[in-house]
Amino acid sequence: MSKIKISGNTDSTRPNLIASAELFERGKRVITGGNTRLAISERPHPIYFARGTGVHLVDVDGNTYLDFLNNFTALIHGHSYRPVLDRLHHQLERGLSFSGPTELEVEFAELLCGRVPYFDQIRFMNSGTEAVMYAIKAARALTGRPKIAKFEGGFHGSYDPIEISLDSTPANWGSRSAPNAMPYCAGMSESVTADTVVLPFNELGASREILEGNKDKLAAVVIDLLPQRVGLVPMKPSYLSFLREFTARHGIVLISDEVMSFRLSFHGGITRFGFEADLCAFAKIIGGGLPIGAVGGPSRFMLAFDSANGKPLVPQAGTLSGNPMSMASGITAMQSLSEQDFQRLDDLGEYARSSLTEMFRREGLPYSVTGIASMFRIHLRSEAPKDYREAYAAPEQQEKMRMLVWALQGRGVIVSPTCQLCLSTPMSTDHVDEMVTSVRAAAQMLEAA
Structure with missing residues (x-):
C-alpha cells in the first residue's frame, strides 16, 4: 500500500485531494450540499472514492487507505467480496x-x-x-x-x-x-x-x-x-x-x-x-x-x-x-458468516482495543477506547465515557477530532468523523497493528501541535 506523506502543519495533514476537491465543486452545482449523505460531509470537502478491494479503498486521486469504517459498519466482508x-x-x-x-x-x-x-x-x-x-x-x-x-x-x-x-x-x-x-x-x-x-x-x-x-x-x-x-x-x-x-x-x-x-x-x-x-x-x-x-x-x-x-x-x-x-x-x-468468523472478529476486536489502550497508556496520551466485538471508538478523554453526556464533544473537542481524523487519512487510515472503527473479515492483526501505529503518530502530532 502506498504511504502518504504528512507535513508538520496540522492544516495540511490530509493527503493530496485535488480531484476530490474538483468533484465537490461540481457536486455543489447540482447536489444540495455537494453530496447526499450528511454523515460523510466534511470541511472543506469529503474524500471521493473510486474503488475498494478487501481492506483497502482507493480515492479519485489515487491515494490508498486501510478502511476501518467499512461504510459505517455495513461491509463486514470488506470491499468487492x-x-x-x-x-x-x-x-x-x-x-x-x-x-x-x-x-x-x-x-x-x-x-x-x-x-x-x-x-x-x-x-x-x-x-x-x-x-x-x-x-x-x-x-x-x-x-x-x-x-x-x-x-x-x-x-x-x-x-x-x-x-x-x-x-x-x-x-x-x-x-x-x-x-x-x-x-x-x-x-x-x-x-x-x-x-x-x-x-x-x-x-x-x-x-x-x-x-x-x-x-x-x-x-x-x-x-x-x-x-x-x-x-x-x-x-x-x-x-x-x-x-x-x-x-x-x-x-x-x-x-x-x-x-x-x-x-x-x-x-x-x-x-x-x-x-x-x-x-x-x-x-x-x-x-x-x-x-x-x-x-x-x-x-x-x-x-x-x-x-x-x-x-x-x-x-x-x-x-x-x-x-x-x-x-x-x-x-x-x-x-459466508460462520460462528467461527464472528469469534475471530471478536478476538481481533479485543486485540485492537487492548492494543490501543496499551499504546495510549505507554505514550501518555489522554485518550480512551470503548466498544465490543468488531466495533470500537476512540475518545479524546483519558477516562472512557459512560453515557451520551460524557461522550459529547464540545466545539473545541470536535475540531480536535476533525484534525485527528484528517491526520489518520493522511497516514492512510479511514475512520468515521467521530473516530468509530469497525473490522471486516479480511482483516488481520497486521492491519490492526498498522492502524495502531498510525493512531499513535497522528495523536502525537496532534498533541504536540
Whole structure:
C-alpha cells in the first residue's frame, strides 16, 4: 500500500485531494450540499472514492487507505467480496427488480429466522431508517398508544419521533435524571416532541421513574445495545433486564435497533445479550453492501403487517423492498458468516482495543477506547465515557477530532468523523497493528501541535 506523506502543519495533514476537491465543486452545482449523505460531509470537502478491494479503498486521486469504517459498519466482508460479486452477476442476468416477489425473498427470510431463535417472521425494507420507522408504527398500531421512549443521544435513523434528543447539547439537555426532549431539525412539530420520552442511558432508577409516569401512553421503548452516539458503550445487563420486565408487564413493545449491533454475534446482538425483544429492526451487514432493512419478531407482533385477510394494521410497501439484487447479496454475505468468523472478529476486536489502550497508556496520551466485538471508538478523554453526556464533544473537542481524523487519512487510515472503527473479515492483526501505529503518530502530532 502506498504511504502518504504528512507535513508538520496540522492544516495540511490530509493527503493530496485535488480531484476530490474538483468533484465537490461540481457536486455543489447540482447536489444540495455537494453530496447526499450528511454523515460523510466534511470541511472543506469529503474524500471521493473510486474503488475498494478487501481492506483497502482507493480515492479519485489515487491515494490508498486501510478502511476501518467499512461504510459505517455495513461491509463486514470488506470491499468487492468475491462470493457476493459472483452472486450479483448471476442475478444481474436474470433481472434487477420485478413487480412481484421472488424465491430469493423467501430464502433470505428463512435464513434470518433460522439464525435468530425467537424470530417467526420478517418484513424487508430498504434501509435501517425504514425498519425502525415501521417497527414504531407497528407498536403504535398494536397498542393504540401514541408515545415512544428512547435514550438521550440515541441515533435510530431519520424518522421524526426517534430523532428527538439525537444531538442535544449542554445548553438544552436539562437534568441528567430527566433529560429534555429536544427536536433535531427545524420545523419539527411540537406534538412529536411531546410524544417522545427521553431516558438517561443505563440509569435504572431515573428511567424507572420516567417510564412509570408515562406507562399508560407508551407504545414502545426503542433500545440499542451498543449505541454509537452514546459512546459505543454497552447496555448494562441489569438495565436491560429492567426494561424487558417493565415493558412486558405494562404491554409496551420493546424494539431493539440492531442496524449496527446485528454485528455482535452470529445470532445478533439480542442473543449475545441474552434476551428477546418484541420487534427487531436491522439492516447494514444483512445487505452485503446493497440497500436493505428488515423488521423481525414473533408472529403476535409481526401480525401488524399481515395483509393476508385484507388491509393490515400497518401497510408496508416499497417499490424496491425485497428486490432480488439485495436479497441475493444479503443471502451470500450472511451464508459466508460462520460462528467461527464472528469469534475471530471478536478476538481481533479485543486485540485492537487492548492494543490501543496499551499504546495510549505507554505514550501518555489522554485518550480512551470503548466498544465490543468488531466495533470500537476512540475518545479524546483519558477516562472512557459512560453515557451520551460524557461522550459529547464540545466545539473545541470536535475540531480536535476533525484534525485527528484528517491526520489518520493522511497516514492512510479511514475512520468515521467521530473516530468509530469497525473490522471486516479480511482483516488481520497486521492491519490492526498498522492502524495502531498510525493512531499513535497522528495523536502525537496532534498533541504536540
